[in-house]
Amino acid sequence: MKTLPLSRRDRLRHILADLRMPGALEALDTILRDIDGGALTAPDAIEQLLTAQIQLRNNRRLQAAMRSSRLPAVKQLHDFDFTFQPSLRRDQIESLHELGFVERRENVIFLGPPGVGKTHLAISLAIAAAQSGRRVYYGTLADLITSLEEAQAAGRLQSRLKILTHPAVLVVDEIGYLPISRTGAMLFFQLMTRRYEHASTVLTSNKGFEEWGEVFGDEVMAAALIDRLVHHCHLVTIRGNSYRMRQHTELWQTLHATHDDAPAARRRRPRQEVATS
Ligand SMILES: Nc1ncnc2c1ncn2[C@@H]1O[C@H](COP(=O)(O)OP(=O)(O)OP(=O)(O)O)[C@@H](O)[C@H]1O
Ligand SMILES: [Mg+2]
Incomplete structure (x- = not known):
């Protein structure tokens, strides 16, 4: 049986799969569509394709590091x-x-x-x-x-x-x-x-x-x-204020505001709703 010639798009897919570049492979269709639509130049497209692969690799490395390095949180x-x-x-x-x-x-x-x-x-x-x-x-x-x-x-x-x-x-x-x-x-x-x-x-x-x-x-x-x-x-x-305290100040203000509003809100609410809520 004669094999059909692969389209350029399929050849690119095969090459990226062969090189084990799943991040680039996933981004390929969108990038090709953007090239066709005139939204991307060739250098932009190459950069986006390779960046997609680097991002996937970095995410995988981050996940592996979170498992093995005992980092307590993701802070970047x-x-x-x-x-x-x-x-x-x-x-x-x-x-x-x-x-x-x-x-x-x-x-x-x-x-x-x-x-x-x-x-x-x-x-x-x-x-x-x-x-x-x-x-x-x-x-x-x-x-x-x-x-x-x-x-x-x-x-x-x-x-x-x-x-x-x-x-x-x-x-x-x-x-x-x-x-x-x-x-x-x-x-x-x-x-x-x-x-x-x-x-x-x-x-x-x-x-x-x-x-x-x-x-x-x-x-x-x-x-x-x-x-x-x-x-x-x-x-x-580092000389400065605690970021935690900043968050607490905001929380405190929110709670305070909710508290002050509460009686008025309750007054406005119909009796029945209060009973069923
Ligand atoms: N400038 C900042 N921008 C965004 N988030 C911040 C900033 N500073 C601190 N945080 C956040 O505030 C929290 C407290 O910060 P962090 O744990 O780094 O403080 P620390 O200096 O290590 O304090 P401690 O001496 O108590 O351990 C964390 O959730 C951190 O991500
Ligand atoms: Mg600390």
Whole structure:
């Protein structure tokens, strides 16, 4: 039986399927229609086709990272409102998201009071790194220390340290909130010493460095830790209001307004409706 010659459209479909480009394949029909309708030039069409594939790949990487990296939420740079945090240099944060710091194995430290976006930005850096195909891992300081202590008790400390040294980006969140045992502090120091100049760590803390001695229960060790962390480091100090409080203020105002309106609303409502509602 003679096979019919494939149309250009079908050939393109076959090529994209062969190259395993499902994102581009899905976008193909719309893009071809836009070319036919004169809405897209050839370079625009190529760009859209490849961008569709990159978007699908990034989404898949993000989903995989959310499963394996223990990131607690999806927080991305495009969700961050810079107008709310004028102390932040937007160009610095955007350039960090280009991930040169990961390439150079440098650290990023976010310092600032509660609710100013430290965790949000630390996660968005980790997500950017995951979308670029790098391995990332997230933990609060307390969680990471607990996992190291458990590994030590089970005689698996070296392998746990190796696992936590491996990711290209490790987020250590919430330094300064919970008290740490001396053993815990020493285990964390070992981890940071291993990662030093080997892979990037993104840290967040509500405490200034001058208070880290108290946080880690040992001034000398805290000084040695800070020394390693800041050697190749981008320090981002956020001075501003809590975004959480902003949301609470709005919520409070809404509740307040609803409350004030309530008696009037009830007065207007017919008796029967009140009884059945
Ligand atoms: N500038 C911002 N634009 C949009 N969302 C923000 C901004 N700042 C913070 N948020 C949101 O507000 C909430 C609190 O922010 P986040 O958890 O990053 O604060 P934090 O500095 O880590 O606080 P804490 O020290 O209490 O852990 C999160 O849901 C975060 O996504
Ligand atoms: Mg936080």
